Amino acid sequence: MVTTTRQTADERREAVYEAAAHEFAQKGLHGASTDEIARQAGISQPYLFRLFGTKKGLYLETTTRKMEDTYTLFERASRGKSGQEALDAMGTAYTELMADRDRVLLMLQCFSDCDDDEIRANVRRVWRDLVELIEQRSEMSPEEVSAFFAHGMLLTITMAMKLDVDPTPWGDRLIAGCNPEPET
DSSP states (O other): OOOOOOOOHHHHHHHHHHHHHHHHHHHHHHHOOHHHHHHHHTSOHHHHHHHHSSHHHHHHHHHHHHHHHHHHHHHHHHTTOOHHHHHHHHHHHHHHHTTOHHHHHHHHHHHHTTTSHHHHHHHHHHHHHHHHHHHHHHOOOHHHHHHHHHHHHHHHHHHHTTTTTSOOHHHHHHHHHHSOOOOO
C-alpha cells in the first residue's frame, strides 16, 4: 500500500507561487498558462482559480511577493549599518539574489507589464519602498541612490542576457563597471 502525505493549504499555495514565478518569468502575464502552473504545482486548474480568482490576481500576488522579498533582503542586509556600508551590503545581497534567473526575468516582466494600471501601481509602490529604504539606510544623495539603482538594473539586464555564464569582453566591462574596486 502506497501512502501519500497530503499538503497543507500553505504548502499548496507555496507550490503555486513557485510554479507561477517560473511560468510568468518565462512567458509573462499574457503568455503564461494557468494549466501549466496548476500542473507544476500539483493541483487542478479550477482549484488554482479558487485560490487566486484570476490569472492576473495570481500574477499580482506572485510578483508582489518576489519584489517584497527584495525589500526584506535589503532591509536585513543593511540592518545596523549606515552610509556606504549599508549600500554595499544591499548591493552584495542583490548580486546574490541575481543567481535566481526566474527572479531576474520576472522582474523584467513586471516592468514590461506596467501598461496595466494595477500592475504599474503595484510595481511603483514596491519601488517607492525600496527607494525610501535605500535613502534612509545609506544616507546618500539622490544622485548616489540613483546610481545604485542604475547599476542594479544594468546587472539585472546583463543577467537576463546570460552575460554572467556566457561572457563577452563588452559584457565583462559593463559588469565590472557596476562593481568598481573600492578606493584604498
